[in-house]
Amino acid sequence: MQIFRSRPPGHPCRTSARRSRLHASLAAVLCAALCWLPAAAQAERPQPPVVDTSTLPPIAPGWADSNPLRGNAAAIELGRNAFNQACARCHGVDADGSRSPAPDLRRIGGLCNRVKDASLKQRCIEDSDYFFRYSVLNGKIKLGYEHMPPWEGIIDAPVLWSIRSFVESMRRPPQRQEAK
Ligand code: HEC
Incomplete structure (x- = not known):
């Protein structure tokens, strides 16, 4: 954290508060998509074949x-x-x-x-x-x-x-x- 703070303004690794908020919301969207996709794939259950077993x-x-x-x-x-x-x-x-x-x-x-x-x-x-x-x-x-x-x-x-x-x-x- 100390190293991070010591970076001069404008340094590419220095994250502004606004940028970190943006990163946080992008991460939230990405996480939501990743969490949702497998759930959606799992939700689609196969249908029983229609046959007359009599x-x-x-x-x-x-x-x-x-x-x-x-x-x-x-x-x-x-x-x-x-x-x-x-x-x-x-x-x-x-x-x-x-x-x-x-x-x-x-x-x-x-x-x-x-x-x-x-x-x-x-x-x-x-x-x-x-x-x-x-x-x-x-x-x-x-x-x-x-x-x-x-x-x-x-x-x-x-x-x-x-x-x-x-x-x-x-x-x-x-x-x-x-x-x-
Ligand atoms: C969405 C595709 C899919 C459908 C639909 C599907 N299977 Fe499979 N099945 C697979 C795959 C892929 C494997 C091999 C999985 C593995 O071992 O990694 C497999 C494996 C099997 C095996 C084991 C074979 C072995 O040698 O290991 C049997 C038995 C089998 N399926 C029967 C059926 C039957 C009967 C149905 C229909 C009621 C069916 N499957 C529908 C994809 C499917």
Whole structure:
């Protein structure tokens, strides 16, 4: 403070009272903008996909360990519709994630098909189903930046498992999948 006061009038580092008031108000505006922007970005919540789940076979309430709608034709069809409404803008239309900014979802659990032991294979499938469900419900938020919004409360179990069934149905043939 002593050094600051000793600067002669007109010195570029000598801040006049008026200038420091100006700086203070600029800082306040900047801070308000910086504080407001993330809040506004967070406020925009994703919309639930509009689908008719009455076409699906009934499933037990709550979250099953593994996808109860795996391979079901109605679920795959509904899943495609829901996926293209809610997920395609980041993961690619019809889950063709190869040219999208977000990961290719078709590969999740793909390697389970190579497991020979039946109970180990089942655990592998359950693990990848859990990863899929956990990722979707919690979203991907890293260092405060939202890479993917959380879908908890927006997408329910029948719709989430239908999306999973659809994504799996879009996997490439096994030999190309394994080569990856
Ligand atoms: C706003 C863009 C965006 C939307 C919309 C979106 N995602 Fe994502 N998703 C991402 C990004 C980016 C990642 C990778 C985040 C990371 O790990 O850094 C991701 C990761 C995932 C993962 C984990 C994949 C992995 O290999 O780590 C799953 C599963 C997933 N998303 C499913 C979905 C589903 C299902 C939907 C639709 C209901 C959806 N996402 C909608 C951007 C999005």
